[in-house]
Amino acid sequence: MKVVLTAILFLVLQGCASHNLTVYEQLGGRSKVTEIVDNFITQIEYDEVMFAYFEDSNITRFKEKMVEHICVITGGGCTYSGDSMERVHTGMNIPERDFNHAVDLLIAAMNDAQVPHRLQNKVLATMAPSRSEIIYR
Numbered sequence: 001m002k003v004v005l006t007a008i009l010f011l012v013l014q015g016c017a018s019h020n021l022t023v024y025e026q027l028g029g030r031s032k033v034t035e036i037v038d039n040f041i042t043q044i045e046y047d048e049v050m051f052a053y054f055e056d057s058n059i060t061r062f063k064e065k066m067v068e069h070i071c072v073i074t075g076g077g078c079t080y081s082g083d084s085m086e087r088v089h090t091g092m093n094i095p096e097r098d099f100n101h102a103v104d105l106l107i108a109a110m111n112d113a114q115v116p117h118r119l120q121n122k123v124l125a126t127m128a129p130s131r132s133e134i135i136y137r
């Protein structure tokens with residue numbers, strides 16, 4: 001009985017704790033975000049569809065701006081120094097299919113970084129608003 005109560009108390013406290021933390025903090029901050037972005041870049045390198053978009057890109061810059069961007073949208077309080085989502089992606093004429101594919105690669109990147117699925121969903125939710133700025137219309 002004591003064990004059960006302790007377990008319940010632990011779960012409740014854990015729930016409260018994560019409730020007060022930003023998604024960025026729940027992820028584990030800069031090192032985990034950097035790991036996710038590194039994994040994402042590896043996914044892109046091995047993916048024919050995505051790699052085509054990045055052929056002429058400066059990957060060092062992409063990595064830096066992507067880490068900043070994720071930090072900002074997950075509540076990490078960073079300053080984003082890159083271009084707006086609309087400015088960067090307009091002209092690439094990205095169809096919805098390729099956007100969804102990029103999200104799949106990001107999920108794979110988070111799986112490789114051992115991010116729990118519930119937390120992955122929170123990260124994806126922070127990106128949902130920029131969907132319409134990235135997809136070609």
Ligand code: HEM
Pocket residue numbers: 050053054056057058061062065066069081082083084088089092094098099100102103127130134
């Ligand atoms: C999940 C949504 C996405 C987010 C949050 C995102 C975010 C970003 C960020 C922060 C940058 C760097 C901006 C800068 O250099 O100033 C970037 C660049 C880029 N993104 Fe996205 N992106 C997303 C989806 C996509 C998709 C679906 C594609 C292609 C299918 C794509 C292709 C690119 C390319 C090629 C660059 C590099 C542009 C360049 O070299 O100038 N992105 N993205």
